[in-house]
Amino acid sequence: MVAVTAAHCLPVTEDVAWLAVEDRTAPGRARRVATGLAERLGFAENRVAEIGIVVTELATNLDRHARHGTLLIRSVRATTDAAVEVVAADRGPGIADLAAAIEDGRSTTGTLGVGLGAVHRLSDSVTAFSQPGGGTIITARFQPAGPTPAELTADDAAGITRPITGEEVCGDAYAVMRAPGHLRLMMCDGSGHGPLAASASREAVRVFCARPAEEPPEQVLAAIHTALRSGRGGAVAVADLDLAEGRVRFAGLGNIAATIVAGDRKQGMISVPGIAGFQARTIRAFDHVLPAGAAVVLHSDGLTEKWHPGQWTALFASTPLVIAAALLRDAGIRNDDAGVLVGKPRP
Ligand SMILES: [Mn+2]
Known part of the structure; x- marks a missing residue:
């Protein structure tokens, strides 16, 4: 943990976009929202593409396997830099072996969780929570290039x-x-x-x-x-x-x-x-x-x-x-x- 030496109110979350994943057009829309945000925040072209891949995978997973899937895409701003943050939430079946799905993109129930390996590989940090029958939440963060400002690591x-x-x-x-x-x-x-x-x-x-x-x-x-x-x-x-x-x-x-x-x-x-x-x-x-x-x-x-x-x-x-x-x-x-x-x- 970074020691706090002075009072501050950073980071702040901005550019909040909510997307309901209700049909097959959702992954494309989600990708465009996320890549548009990453471009505006100054992410490099290849990183913008990777963010697009992750968001597409998350949205596709929600579309195929979940009920009431939603994606939250937003920026997390420090003084000069900003991260992109994505939260995928659903009330789907849940992923029994979440660790395997995230780490290898493997699935324990057929195709559920396929593609989540890319989420793990391309994000700077990923956290997931799943309960059988209760749904899944996956959060992913993409930090700006260069040393990460201390405010963004809290x-x-x-x-x-x-x-x-x-x-x-x-x-x-x-x-x-x-x-x-x-x-x-x-x-x-x-x-x-x-x-x-x-x-x-x-x-x-x-x-x-x-x-x-x-x-x-x-x-x-x-x-x-x-x-x-x-x-x-x-x-x-x-x-x-x-x-x-x-x-x-x-x-x-x-x-x-x-x-x-x-x-x-x-x-x-x-x-x-x-x-x-x-x-x-x-x-x-x-x-x-x-x-x-x-x-x-x-x-x-x-x-x-x-x-x-x-x-x-x-x-x-x-x-x-x-x-x-x-x-x-x-x-x-x-x-x-x-x-x-x-x-x-x-x-
Ligand atoms: Mn109220």
Whole structure:
């Protein structure tokens, strides 16, 4: 793990594209989205082609074998460079021997998993999670050429946003701040959806990232509340994970669900009622124990709160991005913007 020497809010995820894999045209569309993004980010021609191969394989696999397959393609930006990140999720049969499918492109059930060898070979990093009957999630990352910026190697937190069906922009937004000994998370659900909701949540991100890392979460939340007065407002939550003390300090205003997951236990953290930007009677913070190896999850009401860690086998042992993708796939609803953020400090 790279030592954090100063507070920063990098990397940020941008250029978010969601594709439903519903027919045979999907792999071609997915390839064009991914290669177009890689070109814009300045990837070399041969690397752009390889990214295209990986995305084609992932989409083809979803089309042939999965149900409800989706691909998320986005950029992950540091100061000057950006990576391409791909998340494939499905509710298909699952891959019994995932390691073999990924490493050799072999399949244990006929043709399922064929082509995944290329995904492993051509990606800079791949993580997969599969459950028989529960579907598969595969995440792949393509780093920019040259030495990888330290901000792009952090694997202690990841979020995903998905707009309501039919919209292009998402009104939910999140940010992650890393500071020495601290991992700080923010989730905002801008009221309503569409561009005005998105501009409220963007403002929440901007203010969160501009506040000093030493400021307690309730003060950061109060600053966001003040800043959101000029717009739509929204639900906001800030969690500060103190890694040395094994503690979370949490402040929330409105309907953002916040939980600590340790093993199969899920402990809720309480927000006060209100709408950031409009109504806030008392902004308060609460302290919670953060057990070693635990994860902190913040999500908007675009996900139901009815999920439980015990519904998956060892999901929370995986990476924050895989955890976020599984939560969105299995607890996400389609008639609202959805945002989920997972922080999981290395023990
Ligand atoms: Mn919402």
